[in-house]
Amino acid sequence: MKKSIEPSKAAYEALTQEGGLSRRDALKIMGLTGGSAMMLGAPTSANAGSSSDKAVKIVIVGGGAGGIMATARLRRAAPNAEITLVAPNETHLYQPGQVFMAAGLYTESDIQKPNADFIPDGVKWVKDEVTAFDPDNNKVTTAKNGDIAYDYLVVATGLAYDYERIEGMSADLVGKHGISSVYLNNPVAGTAKGGVATAQWFRDMRKAAEAASPENPIKVICTQPDTPIKCGGAPQKILYLSDDYLRGNGPAGGADVSKNAQFSFCKKGKTLFGLPGYNKTLVEEVTPMYGNITDKWDHVLRKIDPERKVATFEHTYEVKGEYDEDLQEYDMIKKTEMVEMEYDFIHVVPPMKPVDAVANSKLGWQKGSAKGWLEVDMYTLQHRRYENVFGIGDILGIPKGKTGGSARHHGPILTENLISVIEGKKPTAKFDGYTVCPLKTQYGEIMLAEFNYDGMAPSFPVLDPTKPRWIWWAFDLYMLKPMYWYLMMRGLM
Ligand SMILES: Cc1cc2nc3c(=O)[nH]c(=O)nc-3n(C[C@H](O)[C@H](O)[C@H](O)COP(=O)(O)OP(=O)(O)OC[C@H]3O[C@@H](n4cnc5c(N)ncnc54)[C@H](O)[C@@H]3O)c2cc1C
Incomplete structure (x- = not known):
């Protein structure tokens, strides 16, 4: 059945005027669907009353989602502190919007804003990158501005893509030879090439499917690496949306040509989602609904030949x-074989890794499966070896939570705990592992998968969280972005 992807009139008006949207307007839009209550995860009250008037030096490294949220909260909680933000990016990207860009529903400029808009008064902004962390001497080294000393440090560098770990692959290939990758962005330049290229990939794929037939279908591969990734659902979002685009349900409309395409989804493991409830919906309802998707379990992309359009997967089996x-x-007995698969179109999700400056420092886990990721306590977000260091966002070496929604929950915990430490107390606020995957x-439909360290954690248990719904789609498409700009980036939720 064809879904409406049109916004309601009021939401549409607010959306199209978003350039001049005030915080009051943003709150009004949320009111359209009771959005304030719908914000992902119950509003957290941690840090509401914590503050310190000590004149300490706090350095925050990274000006993306987590860094900006931490800056806003700490500015309020520590009014006398000297706060320095080390962030090279002039432009702030609303990265979750890259998927809606791919789907043809946002443009690149919809997800960009000047970073200056979010940096509170009284914060010193050093437009630079940290090249080295020296936690034994409480200082960071920057590329152009020398060393910066701190009493307290917040690490918010996010993660890095590692396309080159796939033999033959590089970020330059995105947009060529039938290759796309929605994740690709340059947080320093503030560009989102992955969104632009994947929207074109949808259109090119549709054109090719229109010219193909069920007997001779186009071959499409969507991949997911075997490393931790941010927004673990994005590989599948592209799989389903591109297939639905062929069914004529995207903004371009058109006839259903999906039977002229065969999709393979290649990933490590034998499930589509780590939690059984969400997995059941994806395996038993969503994938069969399309009829042309084959899940290739335990297939990890290791090599690509763009000229021949052949991808090589490491297949493990017993x-x-x-x-x-x-x-x-x-x-x-465990066996491994290398499997070559031909494709016309491939969506490559890059392996991801901690940024080098953290991985090469004493701040990263020194060994084990989390090696290189920031070694913080999974509950307090305080560094396990350096008590004056905290972290927020994707760089954390903890079991869950590489999403903007998680960073929103890290913000109050880290603020409360950092203030406690400044005041000479033990950190007691605890992050529960909250992660959200729309x-x-x-x-027109989203399954709003919310979970934490204990399992499923729906904000609205009264609605079956495993059921894909239009309301979550509308919320994500029309409300989340203004809420991100006007509330989250100001540390107000
Ligand atoms: C395609 C896509 C879809 C997504 N969908 C969702 C979704 O639906 N829901 C959701 O909640 N999340 C989603 N996310 C994830 C979300 O965007 C991230 O989890 C969030 O941005 C993490 O915030 P962060 O601050 O840790 O990292 P970022 O926002 O990436 O910011 C890190 C910043 O640190 C800077 N930096 C890096 N190294 C250094 C250094 N050495 N010195 C100084 N600065 C440095 C970078 O320039 C960057 O600006 C999605 C992401 C993508 C790419």
């Missing part, structure tokens, strides 16, 4: 070995 009489079961299962 075979039965000898029967063990004592255990009364077969030994299972999984776009088709145009």
Whole structure:
């Protein structure tokens, strides 16, 4: 069935005037659907009353979602502190909007704003990058501005893409040879090439499918790497939305040509989502609804040949070995094979890694599977070895939470705990692992997967959280962005 992707009149008017939208207007839009209550995750009250009047030096590194939220909150909570933000980016990107760019519903300028708009008065902004962290001497080294000393440090550098880990792949290939990657952006330049290129990829794919047939369909591959990634649902968002675009449900409309395309979704593991409830919907309802998607379990992209349009996957599997009489079961033997797959179109999600400056410092985990990611306590967000260091956002080496929604929940926890430490107390506020994935299962519907360290954590348990709904789509498309700009970036929610 064709879904309406049109906004309501009021939301549309607010959206089209968004350039001049005030905080009051943003609150009004939220009121349209009770949005203030709908904001992802219950509003957290931590840090509401914590403050310190000590004249300490706080340095925040990184001016993306987490860094700006931390800056806004700390400015209010520590009015006498000397706060320095080290952030190279003049432009702030609303990265979640890159998926709506791919879907043809946002443009690049919709997701860009000057970073200066979000930096509170009284904060010193050093437009530079940190090249080295020296936590033993409480200082960071910058590329152009020398060393900056601190009493307290907040690390908010986000993560880095590692396209080159896939042999033959590089960010330059995005937009060429049928290759796209919605994630691609340059947070320093403030550009979102991945959104632009993937919107074109949708259009090119549709054109090719219109010329193909069910007997000779186009071959489309969507991948997911075996590293931690931000917004774990985005690989599937592109899979479903591009397929739905072929069904004629995107903004371009048109006939259903999806039967002229075969999709493969290649990933590590044998589930589409880590939590059984959400996984069941994706496996039993969403994937079969399309009829042309094959899940290729335990297939990880290792090599790409753009000229031949061949992708090589590492496929791991198990075979039965000898029967063990004592255990009364077969030994299972792990096998690996390299599998070549031809494609016409491929969506590559890059392997992701901690930024070098953190990974190469004493601040990263020194060993284990989280090696290089910021070594913080998973609850207090305080560094496990350096008590005056805290972290926020994607750089954290904790089990869950590489989303903007998680960073929003980190903000009050880190602020309350940092203020406690400044005041000579123990940090007691605890992050619960909150993560949100608005999984776009088709145009006009989102399954709002919310979870934390304990399992599912729906903000509105009265609505079955495993059911894709129009209301979450409308919320994500029309309300979340203004809420991000006008409330979250000001540390107000
Ligand atoms: C395609 C896509 C879809 C997404 N969808 C969603 C979604 O639906 N919901 C959701 O909640 N989240 C989503 N996210 C994830 C969300 O955008 C991130 O989790 C969030 O931006 C993390 O904030 P951060 O501050 O940790 O990192 P970022 O926002 O990436 O900011 C990090 C900043 O640090 C700077 N930096 C890096 N290194 C240094 C250095 N050495 N010195 C100084 N500065 C440095 C960078 O320039 C950057 O500006 C999505 C992301 C993408 C790309």
